[in-house]
Amino acid sequence: MGILPQPIEELLDTALVGELTVLNEHGRPVTHPLIPLYDGRLIYLTSSILFSRKLEHIKANPKVSLSISDPNAVSVERFRRATIQGDAIVDDADLHAGWERVLPIWRKKEPAIDFFLGKRVALPLFFERGVIEIAPRRAFLWEDGDTSKAPQVFELLEAGR
Numbered sequence: 001m002g003i004l005p006q007p008i009e010e011l012l013d014t015a016l017v018g019e020l021t022v023l024n025e026h027g028r029p030v031t032h033p034l035i036p037l038y039d040g041r042l043i044y045l046t047s048s049i050l051f052s053r054k055l056e057h058i059k060a061n062p063k064v065s066l067s068i069s070d071p072n073a074v075s076v077e078r079f080r081r082a083t084i085q086g087d088a089i090v091d092d093a094d095l096h097a098g099w100e101r102v103l104p105i106w107r108k109k110e111p112a113i114d115f116f117l118g119k120r121v122a123l124p125l126f127f128e129r130g131v132i133e134i135a136p137r138r139a140f141l142w143e144d145g146d147t148s149k150a151p152q153v154f155e156l157l158e159a160g161r
Contacts, residue, residue: 002040092130
């Protein structure tokens with residue numbers, strides 16, 4: 001078990017889509033669907049640099065939110081909803097191979113990545129990727145998925161980095 005409550009970890013481990021919300025240069029929220037990867041301490045997301053400003057937005061304001069709210073994107077028996085707030089950093093020091101450090105977690109969650117790896121030469125811009133690392137600070141859990149009820153709130157101030 002990692003730093004997050006078990007039901008939220010289960011969502012992170014099975015969700016194929018999470019909604020990452022960042023603030024743009026005007027302070028407005030912008031949401032991006034990405035595959036969340038979790039190692040028990042940090043949440044990782046990778047982003048192609050092609051047509052993406054989210055990495056620059058995170059560098060300007062590291063406060064982010066990741067929600068798991070799509071029941072079709074989660075393969076668990078009992079659906080729950082969760083939102084995780086945290087501090088993010090962008091690792092884009094090596095756009096060509098730096099993201100490969102999260103490949104074992106990615107491969108475990110979505111084995112289809114190997115198909116795309118086989119097309120790496122044909123899709124070079126897809127594989128110029130930065131890694132977003134989120135240190136969770138607060139988590140909200142809707143145990144039954146019903147957001148009309150108040151969530152359980154978990155303060156994780158000592159979590160992450």
